[in-house]
Amino acid sequence: MMLDVIVIGGGVSGLATAHNLMRQGLDVQLLERQVRTGGNAISQRFQGFLMEHGPTTFNASLPAAVQHLSDLDLLADARDLGAGVKRRYLLDAGKLSGISTHPLGFFRSDYLSVKGRLSMLLEGLRPRKRGGAEETIHAFASRRFGREFADKVIDPMAAGLFMGDAKRLSISGAFGRLAEMEQEFGSITRGVLVAKRGSEPGRHLYSWQGGMATVPTRLAGMLGERIKTGVTVLGLQKTAQGFLVKTTQGTRQARAVVVAAQPHVAAGLLEKLDPEGATALQEIMAPPISVVFFGYRHEQVAHPLDGLGFLTTKSDSRIISGAQFASTMYAGRAPKGHVAISAYAGGMRNPALVKLPDEALIAQVRQELSQILGITGAPVVTRLRRWSLGLPQYSLGHENRRAVLGGTHDRVEGLFLMGNYLDGVSVASCLDCADRVGAEAGAFLMQALNAKASVFQCLA
């Protein structure tokens, strides 16, 4: 049987693309290697705690993201951050500084030196960059806000959001909106102020009672029997009609294929069909990440946990790059009288951590966390999740890679790439990207099906 389209990979990217194609009335099948869908969006409940193995928040700051939630009927049940989130914490030189989430928070705190704060203030007066080579996040932030801000604020942010290195990540790839603001408004400060006054809603980070897995679970429910789990795609072959998709459970045929698996898997599948695309995919780094989840009794933790969590600067040289105060962020993450904390380690800062055995890794993270937050005694629960290939890095060269990967369909008709390495790593970006790729694949299929119908009409 010839399907219209096969989607490979049942993470948020694949599910959302398949859902988009289904809504266009196309005959779609999604193949997922594992027995469950959702990819790295795993929310696990145990002993009254809820652990997020992957994503913890849905960035609903953009109108398009809110529209997605509404389309999936997930808006009414979404929960915003809890009222307990009052500060952002940064750890530098062994000192944890709480900075108010107020826009003037950095000016009111002594986290940055007076010179560093003055340099931030001058951002609005600095000229915009004209042309030139692709810039790193660190170079961009140094140029606009000063070196201290780049080292003590942007570098921890890069490690927190991407588990990346600010000196390697591309500003246009990782924070494209900031690069656009500089060109549009001449200054990031002005751009942010205009956005605040305009239609863009404030910062909203959503989740659900059942955690972030609620999003892929809803998509999977809508796709129903179009999903086949426990099926690994082994290879792709182009034919006159479309593609032969070789799997662990036989060969399937489809007019079009959307590869929504991780970049290294996509690279393997494209190796013979599209060597140019495969090479670009192989260049994408995705360093390992470890998530260590702890539950404590409330009285064991001296720190008030009155924030999202904390991020560490590179010079602080611990293995933890940050932690989230999960039970402050959202209600229902820990049983009554308890708190939940998730710590993150690895990424571009510490790729070698992958070699540290589980027990040693947990012990070191626990010891660091106890020292930073004033925790006494053993945790009530401990869980470790290791991602051998964590988040894709939008490192320098992303613009070129993105252009090459966007041209896959031009080189191999009917073949489309989709994933968190294209237009943003966040779940919200994946939903946006799925709409774009779904529309492109849908347009190709409609054209192919119409052409076929015309041939039949001529023959009749």
Ligand SMILES: Cc1cc2nc3c(=O)[nH]c(=O)nc-3n(C[C@H](O)[C@H](O)[C@H](O)COP(=O)(O)OP(=O)(O)OC[C@H]3O[C@@H](n4cnc5c(N)ncnc54)[C@H](O)[C@@H]3O)c2cc1C
């Ligand atoms: C620790 C961590 C924290 C994060 N925190 C956040 C956050 O707070 N907010 C946020 O918005 N985002 C966050 N993210 C990012 C976000 O979760 C991901 O970018 C997004 O879920 C990726 O979805 P995906 O479908 O592109 O990839 P994946 O989830 O990796 O899915 C790919 C799927 O393809 C399947 N597959 C692979 N090979 C094959 C094959 N040969 N045949 C069939 N199937 C195959 C895999 O089994 C997998 O299910 C986080 C990610 C991690 C790892």
